[in-house]
Structures are given as structure tokens and as C-alpha cells.
Amino acid sequence: MQKIEFFKHNIDEEDISRVTSVLKSIFLTNANVTKEFEEKFATYLDATHCVAVSSCTAALHLSLLALGIKDGDEVITTPMSFVATSNAILHAGAIPVFVDIEESTGNIDFTLIEAAITPKTKAIMPVHLYGNMCDMKAIKKIANKHKLKIIEDAAHCIEGERDGVRVGELGDVACFSFYATKNITSGEGGAITTNNDEVAKLLYQLRLHGINKDASSRYTDKFAHWDMKVLGWKYNISDIQSALLIGQLEKIEDRLSKREEIARYYEVALNKLGVEYIKVPENTKSARHLFIIKIKNRDKVVSKLQSNGIGVAVNYRAIHILNYYKNSFSFQDSDFPIAKKFGDEVLSLPLYTKLELSQLAYIISNLAKI
Structure with a gap:
């Protein structure tokens, strides 16, 4: 029996050396290395600003606040995501309003968004699930028509x-x-990109208690009292984490090419088996973050694959069937039937650059037996 992990990271000796340099420096927290990463990440995405934070949950939370979302506002989003998406809306004091998903991709069904808009709706939060983008041109038209923000x-x-x-x-x-x-x-961490100067300025403050100077500028600049402009959070990232990210960002496209090769291997093999999988939409460059199959008796299949040493995961069960959301919003399983069925059938196979051909063959062989 082979042992195949669900995931292995790509941190290499160059990344470790960069972290070692930070550990030998004065600043371990948010300072020059984080600024370097923010600049490079913004450049990679053709964005004006990047604000690095402690997690994507923090990024979502601060983004909602910076865009003026407040208590009682409604944010339209998807029930097919990790709970952080809708949790962040609750953290901001707003109400997540779910609409169902596309059966083919698991992404939010943009054709259902307008029917969910009310006078309280202030934003749309689409999720680019598994690495495949939503139809952003269609969502942008809806947002413009109804004067809604997009996170x-x-x-x-x-x-x-x-x-x-x-x-x-x-x-x-x-x-x-x-x-x-x-x-x-970087183990934990996240970032926000924006082309809005005022939003970026506010985000930089919100991630660090709302004060107008970070630790490095207080140390290196000529003395001046700092001030607290708004009520913020402790959501900054450290230079240690940023040092891990810089080198990986430089190699991101090469590693995507390797994951694309693995995904294509899966697709050919699964077509022969007649196993359904999430396909990349037309005119789309996928980030190939997860490779998803849809299969009956999913939980039994998970157990069998794991018993044969193959690491798999479920990404995700529909949010509206989770106890907290059912109890808080009186959701029924049938409220979003496509998401419910989708979440009952999806299974994530290993997808990372260190997978070898023999391991891929072993995974497919076990699926065929099951």
C-alpha cells in the first residue's frame, strides 16, 4: 500500500534562507519584507494596492468594513464555500444572503442574483471556487445596475x-x-488587492488597530506621535510569513503548469472510468487549486480511499445545512438544492507539484476498484 498525502507544500531552501535572514534582522513583524511582498503581489495581479493580512477571513472582514458594510446590511453570496466566506459577513454585522450555484462549476449562479436583491443589499461576494473564476463580467453588470460593491x-x-x-x-x-x-x-496569511486609493489607505489602518503608523515606521522615522483614526483589528502579517511567500510567488506560474499536467492526467483517466469531475469553463485559465470529482456514496468512497493510504478531502458541504446556519436562519436542506446535492457528492483528490506518475496511477487504480 502506498501512502499519498492530500497535500505537500513547495517551500524550498531559498525560502528557508530568506526566512533565516529575517530571523537575523531587527524586525520580525510587518516591515520591509512585507512591503516587498505586497508590491510584488500587486504587480503580479496588475493591481494598484496589496494589503497583506493574517488570513483570508481577516481580508474578507476588513474589506466589508472598508467598503462601508454595516449592521443589518445584506451581502449576496454562495452556500458552496468554506464557512469563512459567510462568517466574515456575520463578523461585519451584516447578513449573508445565499443564492444557489451552477451545477457544472459549483460557482454562484449569477442568473439568480438579481432576484435576491432587496433595499438592504449592499454587496455581492462571489467565490472563485477550486481555482475557476465566476462570470465576473455578468456579476459586474448586476453590481453596476444596482450600485452594489463586489468583494x-x-x-x-x-x-x-x-x-x-x-x-x-x-x-x-x-x-x-x-x-x-x-x-x-505561509502556513497562515492572506491579502487584499484593490485599485481604490482611499479603500487601501483605510485597509492599512484597519489591519493594525486603526493607528496610522506601523512598528517599523515608528522605529525608523523621525519621532512623531501616532494616532488612532478608526477602530481596527490586529490583522497584520509578519515579515517571517512574507519571506516565505516572495519566492513562491516568483515560481507561481511554473508550478501552475505542473498542476495543470496532473489535472490533465486525471481528466483523461476519469473520462475512461466514466467518473464525473469539475471541468474548467470555456475561456478560463484555472488556478488549479483543487481537483474535484462528483461521486455517489461519497463518504464511503472517502473511507475506502483513506484506508488505502490516499489522502482526500471534502470541499465543501453546503453552508446552509451546517447547524449554526440552520439554527440562526431557519434554513432547510431544500432551500438551495443544487448546493446541497453538490456538497453531498464532491471529493477532492490530491493535486500538488510533488505528485509522481506512479502515485497518480495508484489513485486512479483505487478509484477504478471502488
């Missing part, structure tokens, strides 16, 4: 593109994750 949850989709549009290009902000299993990782 893109791009936790899975740094490298994504659709219909010639990059992640964050049409949204007011885009939010990213550098969690342990993401395409680039």
Missing part, C-alpha cells in the same frame, strides 16, 4: 483568469489566502 473571495484563485479578466480586475476588492494548502503558502 471577490479569491482564496482558491490567485492565478485565475476568465474572458480576459484577471482576479480582482472588476471587483472593488479581491481577497486571497496563503493557508497551508494554498498554491502559495
Whole structure:
């Protein structure tokens, strides 16, 4: 029996050396290395600003606040995501309003958004699930028509593109994750990109208690009292984390090419088996964050694959069937039937650059037996 992990990161000796340099420096927290990463990340995404934070959850929360979302406002989003998406809306005091998903992709069904808009609706939060972008041109038209903000949850989709549009290009902000299993990782971490100067200025303050000077500027600049302009949070990232990210960002496209090769291997093999999988939409460059199959008796299949040493995951069960949301909003399983069925059938196979051909063959062989 082989042992195949669900995920292995790509941190290499260059990344470790960069972290070592930070550990030998004066500043371990948010300082020059973080600024360097923010500049390079913004450049990669053709964005004006990048604000690095402690997680994608923090990024979503601060983005909502910076865009003026407040208590009682409604934000339209998807029930097919990690709970952080809708939790962040609750953290901001707003109300998540779910609409169902596209059966083919798992992404929010943009044709259902307008029917969910009320006088309380202030924003749309699409999720680019598994690395495949939503139809942002269609969502942008709806947002413009109803004067709504767009917060893109791009936790899975740094490298994504659709219909010639990059992640964050049409949204007011885009939010990213550098969690342990993401395409680039610092263990924990996140970022916000925006082209709005005023929003960026506010985000920089909100991530650090609302004060107008970070630790490095207080140390290196000529003495001046700092002030607290707004009530903020402790959501900044450290230079240690940023040092891990810089090198991975430089290699992001090469590693995407490798994951694309693995995904194509899966597709050919699964076509022969007659197993359904999530396909990349037309005119889309996928970030290939997760490879998803849809299968009956999913939980039994998970158990069998794990018993044969294959790491798999469920991404995700529909949010509206989770106890907190059912109890808080009186949701029924049938409220979003496509999301419910989708969440009952999806299974994530290993997808990372260190997978070898023999391991891929072993995974497919076990699926065939099951």
C-alpha cells in the first residue's frame, strides 16, 4: 500500500534562507519584507494596492468594513464555500444572503442574483471556487445596475483568469489566502488587492488597530506621535510569513503548469472510468487549486480511499445545512438544492507539484476498484 498525502507544500531552501535572514534582522513583524511582498503581489495581479493580512477571513472582514458594510446590511453570496466566506459577513454585522450555484462549476449562479436583491443589499461576494473564476463580467453588470460593491473571495484563485479578466480586475476588492494548502503558502496569511486609493489607505489602518503608523515606521522615522483614526483589528502579517511567500510567488506560474499536467492526467483517466469531475469553463485559465470529482456514496468512497493510504478531502458541504446556519436562519436542506446535492457528492483528490506518475496511477487504480 502506498501512502499519498492530500497535500505537500513547495517551500524550498531559498525560502528557508530568506526566512533565516529575517530571523537575523531587527524586525520580525510587518516591515520591509512585507512591503516587498505586497508590491510584488500587486504587480503580479496588475493591481494598484496589496494589503497583506493574517488570513483570508481577516481580508474578507476588513474589506466589508472598508467598503462601508454595516449592521443589518445584506451581502449576496454562495452556500458552496468554506464557512469563512459567510462568517466574515456575520463578523461585519451584516447578513449573508445565499443564492444557489451552477451545477457544472459549483460557482454562484449569477442568473439568480438579481432576484435576491432587496433595499438592504449592499454587496455581492462571489467565490472563485477550486481555482475557476465566476462570470465576473455578468456579476459586474448586476453590481453596476444596482450600485452594489463586489468583494471577490479569491482564496482558491490567485492565478485565475476568465474572458480576459484577471482576479480582482472588476471587483472593488479581491481577497486571497496563503493557508497551508494554498498554491502559495505561509502556513497562515492572506491579502487584499484593490485599485481604490482611499479603500487601501483605510485597509492599512484597519489591519493594525486603526493607528496610522506601523512598528517599523515608528522605529525608523523621525519621532512623531501616532494616532488612532478608526477602530481596527490586529490583522497584520509578519515579515517571517512574507519571506516565505516572495519566492513562491516568483515560481507561481511554473508550478501552475505542473498542476495543470496532473489535472490533465486525471481528466483523461476519469473520462475512461466514466467518473464525473469539475471541468474548467470555456475561456478560463484555472488556478488549479483543487481537483474535484462528483461521486455517489461519497463518504464511503472517502473511507475506502483513506484506508488505502490516499489522502482526500471534502470541499465543501453546503453552508446552509451546517447547524449554526440552520439554527440562526431557519434554513432547510431544500432551500438551495443544487448546493446541497453538490456538497453531498464532491471529493477532492490530491493535486500538488510533488505528485509522481506512479502515485497518480495508484489513485486512479483505487478509484477504478471502488
